[in-house]
Amino acid sequence: MTPSTTPTLGFVGFGNIGGPMCRNMALKHTGDVLVFDRNPAAYAVLDGTQARQAASLQALAAEADIVFMSLPGGPQVEAVCLGEGGLASGARRPQIIVDLSTTTVATARSMAARLAPLGVAFADAPVARTVEAARRGELAIMVGADEALFARIEPLLRFIGSDVTRCGGVGCGQVVKLINNALVFENTLAVAEMMVLGERAGVEPALLLDAVAKGSGDSFVLRNHARRAMLPREFPAGGFPPEYALKDIGYVLELAQQSGVAAHATELARRYYSAAVAHGLGGRYFPNVIELVDRNLGIAAAQGQGA
Template structure:
């Protein structure tokens, strides 16, 4: 039996795909009772507690807000490894620090449970379609066991190395997206002020070497129409991930100045009226000159 804990924006669609595609049973848990609505018609069973998932499931997937929640669900007094019956495997689909992933793996191993980090990338729509990109950190034997299950939710699944390496790749992926979004936003504002309509700019650049995933998705779908909905990926989430990247950079002796600049831009976005809104809203901060450069935190004003 598969267990699934965390039925949020990404977890709900992932659990639904597992429930539809897995030939065996799926048991799910979330603290929000409304989250189970997405699983209606799939046959997925609803668990009353994390402990019930631990008692019944052999492999448990997690989709949680961050490292502290993963640690609590795995290792807390009412967690998956607390009772006499424990799952054999826990796979974390969340984004956490690399150190957290490796620490959880060590502590679970002491209790006879193996752990893999397998953070996911792409959009909620991709999660609904089962077309996520998944970056897994696991030894070869464990990866061989979980890969068929990850294929229920991902069209691209990559073993990145031993435990923790999935988080390394995911954090680098996210940092590149956040940095690229700031750079594109700045150039869209520059182009418009210099007389080029944003739609024309994106069309032209998309045909050249400046094309990117960010341009085709965040640029066209959010920054061009200036639509930044709530309940998408807000600047606060970007700040969490960038903080994780800077922690990893510090641990490895890298001075990650571009990450630091992106962090300041998203901090300005979150404090400048766009908290809780889609993170490409950073273009609004740049357009009105309220970015970190304008406040004197990073060189001469140019934002």
């Protein structure tokens, strides 16, 4: 394949975000799209597309030129790329692997270093925004890649994202994504506390959100998570739960330690979300941390967990 020809794409992993991303690629790409997920039920999201199911990761790698992955975390990324039967284990390997997952920065840089001798280029391209944005193809994508590799994958990333930013070399996409997520988790806590405070002080929560949205306290969290989940107190299972927040927060704190930064606000967020899980709020959409605040558990409960 030369850069001017239409590549065959591969896609691995159809979770809450991965499924809509894969569907958009399958609908918008003019060439072949091969897909693989270990959960047979996951393929339903691709009904009505021309995507072809691969029998295995090796079978996908045998045909795909560029493979995109959306996986739970670093261990899964390593296994899919370099594990037994993985993308790089067969006689033919993809030319490029693009990781849309959120992992540690060290994982991204390690994957690039280990795949390069096998003739496989690697880019980290974690995504941000909501499931609805994923369905619309309007995600924000933070890319870690050199300029030449970015030029090759950017048009394909435009199938799933309305804002695609090259953040620097490999690993820099994860740096920006982890910072983005930490800010979301911390802002969610702040909004939760102020919503509870405002209501107890006599201001209706919906009115509070409307008023603050017109002032300098406005934020993405206030306009989205607060309005859609915290205001109606609807926290569905199968969304982004506190356990996932804790995973990303752990990645941020690892990076902060490596970088010599005392990330106290992020430490506070970890204690809150740990308390949320300890008090039965696990497994449901993470803005449910407002329930922890409303029950006056909060940081006292989190400190009780020894975090």
